[in-house]
Amino acid sequence: MSAPPVLALRGVSKRFGAVQALTDVHLEIHPGEVVALVGDNGAGKSTLVKTIAGVHPIDEGAIEWKGRRTEIHKPHDSQQLGIATVYQDLALCDNLDVVANLFLGSELRRAGVIDEVAMEKRAQELLDTLSIRIPSVRIPVASLSGGQRQVVAIARALVGDPEVVILDEPTAALGVEQTAQVLDLVERLRERGLGVILISHNMADVKAVADTVAVLRLGRNNGVFPVRTTSHEDIIAAITGATDNAVTRRQARTTEAGR
Template sequence: MQEKTPVPVLSLRGVSKNFGGVHALVDVDLDVREREVLAVVGDNGAGKSTLAGVLAGAYRPDAGEVRLDGAPVVLDPPATARALGIATVFQDLALMDDLDVVENLFLGHETRRGPLLDEVAMERRAWALLDQLAATVPSVREPVRTLSGGQRQVVAVARALLGSPRVVVLDEPTASLGVRQTAEVLNLVVRLRERGHAVVLISHQAADLQAVADRILVLRLGQVHDVFTGDTSYEDLLAAMTGAVRPGTRRGGSRKAVAP
């Protein structure tokens, strides 16, 4: 008897999104499974940011549907997406530079003891979250502006985890980071998978994605061009992103694609 395939945590079916005459997403199908890192890669203008916005509830699709555990849902506004267990960390991180780590984590959701803020409880929770992510910060009372790019990314992700999401969407988390900081963020992605989260990792840097991705979905001109295994060569990914044909291969003849 054939084993039944588990229903994906989050799916898109036939999702399209237009901005005036611009077709940002065209008939996109996507599945995100438990304990999986699904990387989404594409060149500038491929539709990655729009996809992140749809998953975050910032944009409502013009066509198609979003499914959670196989059931259709409407994600917008973003508060609805968060309530349904989908947390998105955008490239700008939305951190307050002059506030410390604890203040950034709990901004708008402070823990209170009577009329007063429970600073001790919030600080303990902050350290517990950072420890679970194997993060290293000098102090949770340091202003965020003093942290490295990788440490700032960790703080933004830790804030997203306060709502115990099932799916974590990371939009260009390694953009503008150095080699060491990029490694920190990729280790963070692995930790999220180990914690049981489904992770959608959106980036234009294909080489970074290969280190942690279980599957890699290539967007080109708003459409899903292919879905690859994580061990696909960088050359094949680059060819899929740009539409180029590798020397010595026929178009569509050497790709190691997998079903979504």
């Protein structure tokens, strides 16, 4: 019998007044798996992530952690389970160095005094383990590139040893080299046995690192696809709700031209 998913959503629904944001949504995340959560604007991706993160408690359905039903009413509940969320705005303090950002709010102490030496050592060990390359752990975050800032934000999420990491558009507005750096880190999270939820609009990024693609459309599930055996066109069709779109027409023209 296969092990239960580390995190599962069973028939989750969420309403904001007269707006039904999520309806009967199911999602499973297994250890060492990258699940890409995709969908058009307004599909419910952000709402779904915030229900997992404890920002918006669910109205109906259930959330399971390692096969057992659990309650997530606030962010602390999510963090205590072992879920870390890295939002698109990163929430880094530009005026502080990398060490201070990694341990902000969870500083290591000795005899009641912040232990800067221990934090610097652990920060360097963590970055080395993840193969994160930055000039120094004592450099101000304001001096880092976009890609370096993103990986520092992800590293900060790992300080608490989570088992599931949620990444909200981690490569948005990054260049090619910086995007590659972030995607490499996502692969290392998988290698460490973490479950990863990757929210992205970039199908190339999804194809590069995801094992599974879960599509949301108008707040509902609209397909779960294995990346290796699913075409780009099929995923776009699930996102848009139509099999006839610019991507599929271009594919048809390319196929016709090759005959």
